[in-house]
Amino acid sequence: MSKDTQFDSWEVFMQSRPGANFIHQGSVHASDKKMAIQNARDTYSRRGEGTSIWVVPSNAIAASTTEDADMLFDPANDKIFRLPTFYTMPEGAKHI
Amino acid sequence: MNDTTTINAKEEALLARFEEKVQNGDAIEPRDWMPEKYRKHLIRQISQHAHSEVIGMQPEGNWVTRAPSLRAKQILLAKIQDEGGHGLYLYSACETLGISREEMIEQLQSGKAKYSNIFNYQTLNWADIGAVGWLVDGAAIVNQVSLQRTSYAPYSRAMVRICKEESFHQRQGYEIMAEMAKGTPEQSEMAQDALNRWWWPSLMMFGPHDGDSPRSADAFRWKIKRQTNDELRQKFIDKTVQQAEVIGLTIPDPDLKWNEEKQCYDYGKINWEEFNQVINGNGPCNKQRIDHHKRVHTEGAWVREAAEAYRLKTQNN
Numbered sequence: 115m116s117k118d119t120q121f122d123s124w125e126v127f128m129q130s131r132p133g134a135n136f137i138h139q140g141s142v143h144a145s146d147k148k149m150a151i152q153n154a155r156d157t158y159s160r161r162g163e164g165t166s167i168w169v170v171p172s173n174a175i176a177a178s179t180t181e182d183a184d185m186l187f188d189p190a191n192d193k194i195f196r197l198p199t200f201y202t203m204p205e206g207a208k209h210i
Numbered sequence: 211m212n213d214t215t216t217i218n219a220k221e222e223a224l225l226a227r228f229e230e231k232v233q234n235g236d237a238i239e240p241r242d243w244m245p246e247k248y249r250k251h252l253i254r255q256i257s258q259h260a261h262s263e264v265i266g267m268q269p270e271g272n273w274v275t276r277a278p279s280l281r282a283k284q285i286l287l288a289k290i291q292d293e294g295g296h297g298l299y300l301y302s303a304c305e306t307l308g309i310s311r312e313e314m315i316e317q318l319q320s321g322k323a324k325y326s327n328i329f330n331y332q333t334l335n336w337a338d339i340g341a342v343g344w345l346v347d348g349a350a351i352v353n354q355v356s357l358q359r360t361s362y363a364p365y366s367r368a369m370v371r372i373c374k375e376e377s378f379h380q381r382q383g384y385e386i387m388a389e390m391a392k393g394t395p396e397q398s399e400m401a402q403d404a405l406n407r408w409w410w411p412s413l414m415m416f417g418p419h420d421g422d423s424p425r426s427a428d429a430f431r432w433k434i435k436r437q438t439n440d441e442l443r444q445k446f447i448d449k450t451v452q453q454a455e456v457i458g459l460t461i462p463d464p465d466l467k468w469n470e471e472k473q474c475y476d477y478g479k480i481n482w483e484e485f486n487q488v489i490n491g492n493g494p495c496n497k498q499r500i501d502h503h504k505r506v507h508t509e510g511a512w513v514r515e516a517a518e519a520y521r522l523k524t525q526n527n
Contacts, residue, residue, distance in 0.1 A: 118507075119514050120311035123302070140368070141302040143311060145517035146524070157298050160291065161375075179241045180231075 121145045123172040126154040128164040136168050144169075232433050237363040240306035248432050252362050253307050254323070255434065260300035261318045262326035265499050267293045269333040269342060278336055285382050286339065292379065296372050303364040319504050327485065328415050330493030337390050337397075337404035343383015345405075345412040345450070351376050352446045353416065361433035384453065391457040398458075405454065406462040413477075414485045416443040447475050 121143040127136040139158040144150035150169040158164065178186055194200050203210060224243045231238065238244055267290050274290070277283035301311055317323035328346050333339060354376065358369045390401040417423060417439040429435040437445075447466075454461050465478030487493065 118312050118315065118511070119518055120315070121514070121517070123305065140299055140371075141305075142298065145514075145521040149517065156291075157295050160288075160295065177241060180239065181243070 121149075124150040124154070124169045125172050125175060126150075126158055127168040127170070128154070128158055129166040130164060132165055136166070141172055142169070229431075232361050232431075235433075237366065238361050239363050247428060248434070249307050251429060251432075251434060252365065253304060253309050255429075256300055256304040256307070256362075256365055257309070257314045257317065258324050258326075260297045260304060260314065261323055262329065263293050263297035263300060264318075265325045265329045265503065266346075268499055268502055269329055269331070269495075270339065272333050273336065273339050276336070277339075282386075289343070289379050289382060292375050296368075296375070299368040299371055300365075303362075303368045306364045315507065319500060319507070321491075321500070324489070325499075326415060327489050327493070328411050329499060330488050330496045331407070331411055332494050334407075335400060335404070337387070337400040338408070340383050340386030340390060340401065341404035341408040343379050343381075344387050344453070345383070345408045346415070347376060347379040347383060348450060349412045349415045349446050351380060352442050352449075356437045356442060357435075359433075359436050384457075387459070388457045391459055401457075402459055405459050409462050410481065410484075411488075413443055413447070413480055414482075416440075416446070418482070418485075419480075444474055447477055451475055 122145075123141050124144055125141050126139045128139050129136050139154070142150060142153040142157050144153050147169060151167055154167050154169055155164070159167075190196075225245055228238075228242075228244060228248075231242075238248075270286060270290050270293070274283060274286055277286050301314060304314065305311060314323065318325065333342060351373065354369050354373050358366055358373060360366045360369065387401050387405070390397040392398070393401075420426070420438045420440045423439055426435065426438070430438075451461055451466065463478045465476065467476055468474075469476045488496070491497075
């Protein structure tokens, strides 16, 4: 008997309604794109959870680790002037 | 300092950080550092959970062609499809720990990995399908609700998804039991008989009593498990007794009684001898379940080979 194959892994992203963000759902195994989309539908949208699907080969995803978090995200914290609440608005100004 | 001590010191620092993260209630993601024992424990637990979903399709599949109505047949098919889906969520979660799908299937078929003992019992008649949904899925839900807060994030995410779908399973089982309990005397007797046979094995699903549960210390410190076997079992009993009363069925335990002081039910002795017999391969269906899995896996090999050949032929298009 030849060696068992369970195919490559694909990451599944689904849009819950038109216009919404695509959100990661999990992964499926499939031999090609078409099968990946079909399997993603069967696995992650049995109750109308999705209106559109993206599938991406799992090994094509680059990801940061928790160890990288400080280096990547810390500089954001000392630039609070990027937030609208940083600014003092004149008394009585409306719609701003 | 030589290399080994440097490595050990680094390892210890990583371990300390890991323990701290878990204690703070932070989730662990696949690419985070984790102790080898944590990884191993999770692989064992998640793969066993996945195998249970997959093997669990067999006792239900047994009744697809004999469901008593088209409605019942459609529902049963949808439920079995869900179980297959749940197995896939869990296999995927387990793969993030570095084990392949092929290895997991091999471990199931060789007996190295276990699946829930409950699926080694037969579904003898239609009332058993009701009892499986109500009691077996009911027990699984209690366990899975608790596991939604497990520390390993992919496992937790799979649990959240499964819990959302699982309550339909329990309701369909309870509906079958309720209908049969108020049916003809024969039907109501069948419902009671199914409850009698499934009650104790359902209680065993939560595993040995806390004092006899190996491996649990690490699992709690690392927040893989959040509640003990006995706590979960008690929770299941307390909510199920009332459900049995509503449909006029009797829990087959003469020692079952409300404990006013503890505000929960006291229950009789579980036959762990039976549990050990079944888990060690001597249950009514152990051999049948694995033989069936192997047969279907082998018979389906040509489909996988054909898909692979098709991919190779078309990959550059």
